[in-house]
Amino acid sequence: MTTACPACVGAAPAVERAVRESSAPSVSLSVPGLHCAACMRTVENALDTLDGVENARVNLTLKRVVAQSNLPPDALARRLAEVGYQAFPYNAAEVTSDADATARDLVLRLGVSGFAMMNVMLLSVAVWSGATDATRDLFHLISAGIAVPAVAYSAQPFFKHAFSALRVGRLNMDVPISLAIVLAAGMSLYEALQGGHHAYFDAALALTFFLLIGRVLEQRTRASAKSAAQELSALEVQTAERMRGGRTETIPVSQLVIGDTVMVATGARIPADGTLLGETAITDRSFLTGESDPVTVAKGASLRAGEINLGAPFTLRAEAVGDDTSLRQMARLVETAENARNTYTSLADKAAQIYAPMVHILAAMVFAGWYFATGDLRLALNVAIAVLIITCPCALGLAVPAVSTAAIGKLYKLGFLVKSATALERLAETEEIVFDKTGTLTKPGFAADIDRLSDDHKSVALGLAQMSLHPVSQALAVHLIGVSPAPISDVVEVSGKGVEGHFDGVPAQLGHAGWIVGTGNGVALRVGEDVVHLTQTERLREGAEDAVRGLKSQGFDLRLLSGDGISRTARIAEALGISRFWGGLGPEEKHQQVLAETEGDHRVCMIGDGLNDTAALAAAHASVAPSSALDASRNAADVVLMRDGLSDLPTLFATARKAVTLSQQNFMIATAYNAIAIPVAVLGYATPFLAAISMSISSLTVLLNALRVKL
Amino acid sequence: MNVLVVLIPVSLLLGGVGLLAFMWGLKDRQYDDPEGNAARILLEDETPR
Numbered sequence: 001m002t003t004a005c006p007a008c009v010g011a012a013p014a015v016e017r018a019v020r021e022s023s024a025p026s027v028s029l030s031v032p033g034l035h036c037a038a039c040m041r042t043v044e045n046a047l048d049t050l051d052g053v054e055n056a057r058v059n060l061t062l063k064r065v066v067a068q069s070n071l072p073p074d075a076l077a078r079r080l081a082e083v084g085y086q087a088f089p090y091n092a093a094e095v096t097s098d099a100d101a102t103a104r105d106l107v108l109r110l111g112v113s114g115f116a117m118m119n120v121m122l123l124s125v126a127v128w129s130g131a132t133d134a135t136r137d138l139f140h141l142i143s144a145g146i147a148v149p150a151v152a153y154s155a156q157p158f159f160k161h162a163f164s165a166l167r168v169g170r171l172n173m174d175v176p177i178s179l180a181i182v183l184a185a186g187m188s189l190y191e192a193l194q195g196g197h198h199a200y201f202d203a204a205l206a207l208t209f210f211l212l213i214g215r216v217l218e219q220r221t222r223a224s225a226k227s228a229a230q231e232l233s234a235l236e237v238q239t240a241e242r243m244r245g246g247r248t249e250t251i252p253v254s255q256l257v258i259g260d261t262v263m264v265a266t267g268a269r270i271p272a273d274g275t276l277l278g279e280t281a282i283t284d285r286s287f288l289t290g291e292s293d294p295v296t297v298a299k300g301a302s303l304r305a306g307e308i309n310l311g312a313p314f315t316l317r318a319e320a321v322g323d324d325t326s327l328r329q330m331a332r333l334v335e336t337a338e339n340a341r342n343t344y345t346s347l348a349d350k351a352a353q354i355y356a357p358m359v360h361i362l363a364a365m366v367f368a369g370w371y372f373a374t375g376d377l378r379l380a381l382n383v384a385i386a387v388l389i390i391t392c393p394c395a396l397g398l399a400v401p402a403v404s405t406a407a408i409g410k411l412y413k414l415g416f417l418v419k420s421a422t423a424l425e426r427l428a429e430t431e432e433i434v435f436d437k438t439g440t441l442t443k444p445g446f447a448a449d450i451d452r453l454s455d456d457h458k459s460v461a462l463g464l465a466q467m468s469l470h471p472v473s474q475a476l477a478v479h480l481i482g483v484s485p486a487p488i489s490d491v492v493e494v495s496g497k498g499v500e501g502h503f504d505g506v507p508a509q510l511g512h513a514g515w516i517v518g519t520g521n522g523v524a525l526r527v528g529e530d531v532v533h534l535t536q537t538e539r540l541r542e543g544a545e546d547a548v549r550g551l552k553s554q555g556f557d558l559r560l561l562s563g564d565g566i567s568r569t570a571r572i573a574e575a576l577g578i579s580r581f582w583g584g585l586g587p588e589e590k591h592q593q594v595l596a597e598t599e600g601d602h603r604v605c606m607i608g609d610g611l612n613d614t615a616a617l618a619a620a621h622a623s624v625a626p627s628s629a630l631d632a633s634r635n636a637a638d639v640v641l642m643r644d645g646l647s648d649l650p651t652l653f654a655t656a657r658k659a660v661t662l663s664q665q666n667f668m669i670a671t672a673y674n675a676i677a678i679p680v681a682v683l684g685y686a687t688p689f690l691a692a693i694s695m696s697i698s699s700l701t702v703l704l705n706a707l708r709v710k711l
Numbered sequence: 712m713n714v715l716v717v718l719i720p721v722s723l724l725l726g727g728v729g730l731l732a733f734m735w736g737l738k739d740r741q742y743d744d745p746e747g748n749a750a751r752i753l754l755e756d757e758t759p760r
């Protein structure tokens with residue numbers, strides 16, 4: 001067990017808790033930092049000791065906590081932040097949807113087939129070890145009584161998929177599976193009623209059981225990826241402050257209508273496209289343009305949904321709401337691009353395309369051959385069905401899901417959320433990685449160039465910055481960690497301009513340059529007569545250097561694209577050692593650049609976060625986005641990076657490559673097993689016992705091989 | 712061989728009991744948080760909720 005979490009050192013004291021019945025609505029929070037038993041206790045206690053919160057219950061598997069409370073979810077999240085856990089509220093109703101019901105349904109079918117298989121196997125062992133005549137017939141009939149209803153219930157998912165594939169005239173893996181199960185059960189039933197020697201009830205059930213394992217694994221992977229994406233989208237601000245008759249009211253964004261006056265608080269995202277009603281506003285529109293500098297706009301300017309208000313609160317008149325905002329339009333563009341990618345043929349599909357026709361032709365040939373050779377219809381059918389069962393796609397059906405589940409589980413622990421089922425395969429195929437700069441390789445938010453400040457100025461700057469809740473001040477304060485703040489008296493925060501006060505009797509100001517010196521953009525500091533402009537710089541994201549070094553040593557070509565000017569881009573590229581970079585690119589140019597790089601079957605992975613990257617993310621062969629990215633970018637990406645650092649990026653690609661290698665190995669194991677089993681079955685030597693043994697061994701080999709991805 | 716008349720129903724009954732227990736556990740959401748349940752055993756004074 002890792003001790004990476006704050007509470008693992010010294011478990012929190014136990015607190016007596018009474019079971020209370022509560023009628024308060026349940027509030028759900030996602031807590032990615034949960035690791036161990038002590039974490040659970042700390043989080044549950046922190047919430048339970050909060051007034052108005054009851055029955056906090058952690059789910060460690062999903063890293064969530066659910067509690068009954070009338071408090072807003074934000075209050076709970078703040079409480080958890082106090083005890084050291086980052087928490088995000090999410091809409092539980094939205095996340096726990098039908099995926100949950102499907103998973104439960106599959107596991108139930110798995111359970112039924114498992115129990116039926118065990119019981120039938122007990123009876124079968126008796127037959128194999130020599131039961132004859134009436135005893136054998138009785139055992140076969142009892143087996144039939146268990147197996148037929150169990151198969152009819154448990155194998156339904158395969159029947160449904162096979163049927164829907166056949167209806168549109170296609171063959172998928174479920175067709176041979178369904179055929180093998182139905183024929184094995186049907187033929188065995190006939191044999192049991194006729195007092196025949198061989199019955200394959202256990203094989204029919206084992207097939208169902210092993211293949212359902214694959215199905216459950218697949219479903220679990222897909223559901224966890226989906227629910228995580230939904231969790232993230234639930235983080236988006238969904239409410240707006242509408243002004244009506246001099247009062248503000250909080251309403252869901254969906255209820256905004258054109259012409260509404262909307263109030264945007266400091267640090268909040270603009271909920272709808274509109275025109276500015278206030279005098280001026282400072283916003284961060286880096287997600288649209290990729291430029292990291294804040295933009296100052298005047299009254300009447302148009303603002304777009306998603307920009308962040310960095311200045312004083314302002315009001316705007318909504319002009320495009322909901323699906324009409326430029327943000328959503330961009331997201332729709334991405335969806336179109338994504339559909340193009342969905343045509344990718346996965347490894348498992350490729351295998352099924354070869355396997356399904358082959359096994360049907362083989363079985364038909366065997367049937368025809370035996371019928372013409374012996375003239376015995378029953379014998380010919382028996383041998384043909386034995387071939388179908390023996391070439392059972394068990395190992396093939398498990399080959400990919402077993403590996404990808406193990407790989408995705410490992411990556412989840414490292415903070416990577418793999419969203420699409422084929423993402424690992426596509427990541428493994430990439431040869432070149434294209435990075436976005438702002439927000440991906442560099443930290444999102446602001447950082448000022450503090451090297452030009454003298455020590456006195458630094459402490460004054462911190463003293464002032466601490467007094468303000470403005471995002472720029474807070475970022476500056478974080479940046480000045482280690483400096484001791486100067487005592488500042490008479491501190492006044494001038495809304496939308498900055499902070500001022502007195503230090504040692506001289507006036508000190510920190511804020512917008514236009515306010516301090518009368519002209520200019522950006523942030524400035526005044527102490528007495530000295531004025532220092534704090535130009536914004538960018539800090540590299542934690543682990544960026546390691547990631548670049550690691551990826552280079554894995555043989556990837558690296559590129560850097562940015563919406564920022566060429567000189568800034570060059571500086572970052574140089575710092576990281578990326579030799580090819582482009583600056584000043586708009587969203588469309590980025591998209592074009594990625595397409596140009598893709599030229600000639602060259603597979604590109606795009607790593608980016610902004611809305612200006614989404615088209616490029618969707619166009620690339622594979623894509624990764626940090627969790628700080630915008631909703632649309634996260635939706636476009638195959639993998640979402642849940643942690644701040646980038647240092648594990650090389651592991652992501654290494655794991656993806658390993659997963660594909662292991663999947664291919666699994667196919668080889670399945671093929672090798674078929675190469676031995678098929679001749680035996682074709683020649684008519686297959687017995688139910690042999691089928692049971694080989695089926696179990698091949699499935700177990702494949703499952704064990706899949707676990708090697710975690711090594 | 713007459714013992715089979717007793718043994719077979721008994722084995723089926725036991726299997727059925729196991730299956731019912733599994734269905735009950737699934738319905739009762741006992742499989743929803745396997746990691747959490749494994750960790751909770753380490754906590755002291757856990758009051759059942």
